[in-house]
Amino acid sequence: MTTPIASISEEHIVQFLTSTPGFFERHAEVLASVQLVSVHGARAVSLQERQAEMLREKIRGLEQRIMEMLRNGSENATIAHKVHQWSGALLQVKDPFDLPQTMVHGLRTLLDVPQAAVRVWNVAAPYADAPFTRDASEDVRTFTSSLTLPFCGPNLGFEPAGWLAQEADRPAQSLALLPLRACAMDVPSPAFGLLVLGAQDPQRFDATMGTDFLARMAELASAALLRLM
Structure with missing residues (x-):
């Protein structure tokens, strides 16, 4: 028995798409026609472009985390060197x-x-x-x-x-x-x-x-x- 369209929720759609990985391969025209709102304005963009935007945002976040890790590592190395000098002075x-x-x-x-x-x-x-x-x-x-x-x-x-x-x-x-x-x-x-x-x-x-x-x-x-x- 077919489920009435009115009773199909977003959760049903999500469940169907995640459990049917080949859907967009078989229906590429649907993927190409999907339009989303860009995070950089009110203009509509394709799903692929929106995914690219999300990836760029994720890459920028990862780059910032890497830079922060490098900065913290450099600061910790400097502190460790100073503590080493300090302990050496105490030993003398x-x-x-x-x-x-x-x-x-x-x-x-x-x-x-x-x-x-x-x-x-x-x-x-x-x-x-x-x-x-x-x-x-x-x-x-x-x-x-x-x-x-x-x-x-x-x-x-x-x-x-x-x-x-x-x-x-x-x-x-x-x-x-x-x-x-x-x-x-x-x-x-x-x-x-x-x-x-x-x-x-x-x-x-x-x-x-x-x-x-x-x-x-x-x-x-x-x-x-x-x-x-």
């Missing part, structure tokens, strides 16, 4: 007392971080009164130990932001807080220090940014600063 430090200063200086000069500071606690007796052991309250230590990933986001008045050397009228607007511990970054365990990065640009350390490089930097910094324990 002979006196452990100089490690925090070298670490902060490298972050500013090699990695272009506007503001940086580091604090450690529970250090060995020879370093107990060093400047890098001061100002870390018990609350900060507890908070740092709770971090299993670097924290990135706006400066909401966090106590560690006060460790940053900054101009009085231009405080850091965004922060990255990197916990320092004797094991891997993502293993919950007591931290022995905190590395703080700051920028006046509120988007520099955005909450949505990737933290893989920051996590590796925290682990490198932790390995270096264990000499103070």
